[in-house]
Amino acid sequence: MAGLLVYVHHDDGEFSPQGLGLLAKAAGLGGEVTAFVAGPGIDDGWAGSLGGHGAAKVLVADDAALGGLSQPIVDALAPAAAEADAVLFGAGVVSADVAAGLAARLGAGIACETTDIAMTDGGIVATRPALDDTIMVESGFSGGPGIVLARANAFPVREDASGTAPVERIPVSVEDWSQSAVLSGREQASTAGVDITEADILVSVGRGMGGPENVPLVEALAKALGGEVAATRAVVDAGWVPYSMQVGQTGKTVSPKLYIACGVSGAIQHKVGMASAGTIIAINKDQNAPIFEFADVGVVGDALAILPKLTELVAARKG
Amino acid sequence: MNIAVCVKEVPSATSQRRLDPGTKRLDRSGDSEPNPFDVHALEEAIQIRERGADVGEIVAVCMGPESAQRVLTKALALGADRAVLVTDAALAGSDIAGTAYVLAAAVGKQDADLVLLGQQAADADCYVMAAAVADHLRRPLVTQVAELRVEGGTVKAKRQAEHGYDLIEAPLPAVISVSDAINTPRLPSIKAIMGAKKKPLETVSAADLELDAGRVGGDNARSVVREISPPPAKAEGLKIEDSGGDSAEKVVAFLSEKGLI
Numbered sequence: 020m021a022g023l024l025v026y027v028h029h030d031d032g033e034f035s036p037q038g039l040g041l042l043a044k045a046a047g048l049g050g051e052v053t054a055f056v057a058g059p060g061i062d063d064g065w066a067g068s069l070g071g072h073g074a075a076k077v078l079v080a081d082d083a084a085l086g087g088l089s090q091p092i093v094d095a096l097a098p099a100a101a102e103a104d105a106v107l108f109g110a111g112v113v114s115a116d117v118a119a120g121l122a123a124r125l126g127a128g129i130a131c132e133t134t135d136i137a138m139t140d141g142g143i144v145a146t147r148p149a150l151d152d153t154i155m156v157e158s159g160f161s162g163g164p165g166i167v168l169a170r171a172n173a174f175p176v177r178e179d180a181s182g183t184a185p186v187e188r189i190p191v192s193v194e195d196w197s198q199s200a201v202l203s204g205r206e207q208a209s210t211a212g213v214d215i216t217e218a219d220i221l222v223s224v225g226r227g228m229g230g231p232e233n234v235p236l237v238e239a240l241a242k243a244l245g246g247e248v249a250a251t252r253a254v255v256d257a258g259w260v261p262y263s264m265q266v267g268q269t270g271k272t273v274s275p276k277l278y279i280a281c282g283v284s285g286a287i288q289h290k291v292g293m294a295s296a297g298t299i300i301a302i303n304k305d306q307n308a309p310i311f312e313f314a315d316v317g318v319v320g321d322a323l324a325i326l327p328k329l330t331e332l333v334a335a336r337k338g
Numbered sequence: 339m340n341i342a343v344c345v346k347e348v349p350s351a352t353s354q355r356r357l358d359p360g361t362k363r364l365d366r367s368g369d370s371e372p373n374p375f376d377v378h379a380l381e382e383a384i385q386i387r388e389r390g391a392d393v394g395e396i397v398a399v400c401m402g403p404e405s406a407q408r409v410l411t412k413a414l415a416l417g418a419d420r421a422v423l424v425t426d427a428a429l430a431g432s433d434i435a436g437t438a439y440v441l442a443a444a445v446g447k448q449d450a451d452l453v454l455l456g457q458q459a460a461d462a463d464c465y466v467m468a469a470a471v472a473d474h475l476r477r478p479l480v481t482q483v484a485e486l487r488v489e490g491g492t493v494k495a496k497r498q499a500e501h502g503y504d505l506i507e508a509p510l511p512a513v514i515s516v517s518d519a520i521n522t523p524r525l526p527s528i529k530a531i532m533g534a535k536k537k538p539l540e541t542v543s544a545a546d547l548e549l550d551a552g553r554v555g556g557d558n559a560r561s562v563v564r565e566i567s568p569p570p571a572k573a574e575g576l577k578i579e580d581s582g583g584d585s586a587e588k589v590v591a592f593l594s595e596k597g598l599i
Contacts, residue, residue: 030501088506089469090479112499116481119466122435123442123473126553128561129434131464141564148569149462150355156362157565165561168466200478200508207502214500220598244599262484262519263502268463269518277598291463298596300589302580313572316592320580328586333599336590 022051023143024078024103024164026096027069028114029058036217037109039072040174045107046073048138053078054184055099057085057092063186070184072177077184082191089116090197097124099189103164105143107136110171110216110272118168129166130158134173134295143167151287152294171216172274172295213247215264220246220277223266223293224254227282227303228322231259236326237281243333249273251289267292281322285310302326339488339510340394341383342450344441344471345413346373347406348461355461362563363431363556364461372409375456377416379516381523382486383454384417391488395419397448401429401440407539414534415526421537422448426544431556438467440554442474443547451510452493457482457517468515478508481515 023045027038038054045052054074056066061081069077080095092113100106100121108118122129130145137144141159145167149156159165215221222241224234234248241248249271250264266273267289278296283289285301285308293299294313301314302322311317318325349355350369358365372380380398387393398413400406401424410421424444432440445453453475458465465481472479484503485496488510497504498517526534544554552558576592578585593599 087504088479090472093473112482112497115465116469116479119434119438119469120473120479122466123438123470126435126439126560128559129466130561131434131462131466144564150357152569154357155567155569156357156563157567158561159564160561162558162560194476196476196478200480200506200512202504203507204505205499205502206496206505216500262498268460269457277593298598299575300592302585311575311577314575316576316578316589318578318580318585318589320578320583320585324583325580325586325589328583329589332586332590333593336594336599 021102021104022053023048023105023107024053024055024100025074025107026055026114026117028109028111029056034069035109035111035114036176037111037114037169037171039176040172041107041109041169042069042073043177044136044174048136050138051075055080055096057095059083059086067183067186071180071182074184077186079186079188080191081188082193084193084198085191087113087202088200089113089120090200091193092117093120093124094193094197095191096121100164101125105160105165105167107167107169109169115168118166122166125163127163127166128160129168131168132170133167134170136167151291171272213263215247215249215266216271216273218247218273219275220244221249221273221275222246222279222281223249223251223283224260224281225251225283226253226257227284227305229282233323234259236323240279240326240330240333243330243337244277246275246277251283280310280314281326283310284308285313339392339451340449341386341396341452341454342445342448343376343380343383343396343398343413343418344445344453344455344467345376345380345398345400345409346459347400347402347409348373348459351460357566359566362566366403366405370405370409372412373456373460375458375460375518377456377523378518378520379454379456380413380416380418381521382516385521386486386488397422397450399441399444399448400424401437401444403430410539411534412526414537414539415531416524417530419537421539423539423541424547425541428544428551428555431559432554433559433561434464434466434470435560436554436558438470438474440547440549441467442471443549444542445471446475447547452488453477453511453513455513455515457515468513472513475513478512480506480508480512482517483514484517484519486514486516486520
């Protein structure tokens with residue numbers, strides 16, 4: 020099966036927008052795009068709906084062992100992947116683990132943090148920003164399928180998805196060793212149901228906000244805008260907000276349409292997690308803060324004074 | 339129980355990192371340090387021992403040029419009992435697939451029940467090595483672990499995920515990548531730094547590991563850098579000096595103009 024194979028992760032009955040966006044990108048490259056869905060009890064109609072996102076065909080691996088961890092999925096995916104020109108993975112913990120396991124299984128090349136994909140005469144080429152986004156690196160592949168792992172939110176999901184694709188159920192054989200790790204439970208973070216990587220608007224809190232008593236100012240603006248709250252590592256480490264809100268090198272990579280950074284210096288460890296946001300507004304007392312170098316609007320001033328007025332104006336405008 | 343910790347040599351955080359325009363590889367000629375994420379893995383190995391598990395030895399394993407000895411010496415100062423450096427001209431330029439193959443072979447020879455890695459490499463920002471090594475070794479995998487307990491022959495791990503945490507159990511031998519939230523690494527004492535020089539640091543070659551020469555090195559890399567270029571330029575932003583909160587109206591006007599509210 021030549022062509023592009025796109026692994027579409029799902030959780031709680033929802034396809035990951037990371038996988039859906041990659042399907043849309045793949046469909047725009049020309050050539051045959053096949054989606055791959057793994058899990059127990061996969062509904063054909065649901066799997067077929069991936070046709071609306073760009074898949075010409077959907078492979079379904081349906082087995083009780085495919086209930087959440089990556090290693091059994093590698094077993095299920097490897098035979099189809101070995102025949103593909105490239106296998107594409109959206110960002111995400113399990114998705115990345117499947118990609119990496121598959122690369123080892125097939126001895127295949129893997130490109131991480133991909134923000135653009137092109138089809139060339141020499142095969143598929145993956146582009147990523149590297150070294151703190153100071154340089155763009157284009158990688159090609161040889162000797163088998165290329166494995167491409169995307170950066171979070173690098174590829175937007177089709178907004179007008181409709182239509183279906185034919186579904187093919189494939190035989191699944193899972194090895195004993197790859198089922199030996201077991202998912203025994205889950206804990207929701209205290210911000211249950213909120214995933215900052217999928218928010219269109221984020222208002223983030225940095226150490227310049229002074230203390231946890233001022234976090235409600237940020238929450239109020241986020242609420243007025245219909246967005247969510249994010250944070251820097253320093254603030255998470257200090258215990259102001261939970262880890263699930265952390266943006267940056269050791270947190271989440273986000274690319275919302277609007278990112279308002281309050282008291283955030285813009286250290287490179289934070290920047291790599293949010294620099295691809297559509298519009299960045301920074302509010303910081305320190306006019307030399309690095310964030311002003313890449314913000315679309317830089318406000319030099321005290322966020323504690325500005326935020327209440329901003330919230331009031333936004334709320335008034337939204338009526 | 340024995341623990342192997344994979345440690346990568348990366349350019350130090352304070353050095354100016356660059357790609358060599360000729361080889362298109364990372365310039366590794368400057369100061370280096372152990373990958374900070376791997377230091378959390380090493381710290382966790384030490385803490386597993388301190389919490390009372392019967393840990394026979396902690397071995398630090400690195401693949402890299404001769405210079406990576408410095409990094410292993412630091413690992414020994416931090417608390418590893420011995421170190422293994424896989425170094426060979428034939429391995430230079432190996433890509434992720436090749437590196438995972440080599441690391442798995444090296445770790446596989448250490449009689450380790452638990453293999454620990456950091457969640458990602460600070461130089462390449464890739465987070466794939468643990469899963470790739472686990473697949474080569476055909477051992478269970480848990481990545482991005484924020485809390486780890488070893489009880490008898492089982493690891494119980496709390497893993498950071500998009501929704502919160504996954505609770506995962508796996509039998510030993512297993513491969514685990516740790517999040518940097520798992521612990522705060524200690525600084526080595528002067529005594530430990532001096533003592534590190536007396537601990538065993540073994541160097542092994544590709545031949546020692548009986549590697550398939552066709553799977554390693556730059557010539558056999560399956561992922562090849564074709565081009566490097568500067569990032570797209572970003573237009574200079576609008577700067578507003580605030581006085582007592584008067585910038586709020588300008589910000590709202592901007593948001594409105596952009597259709598963001």
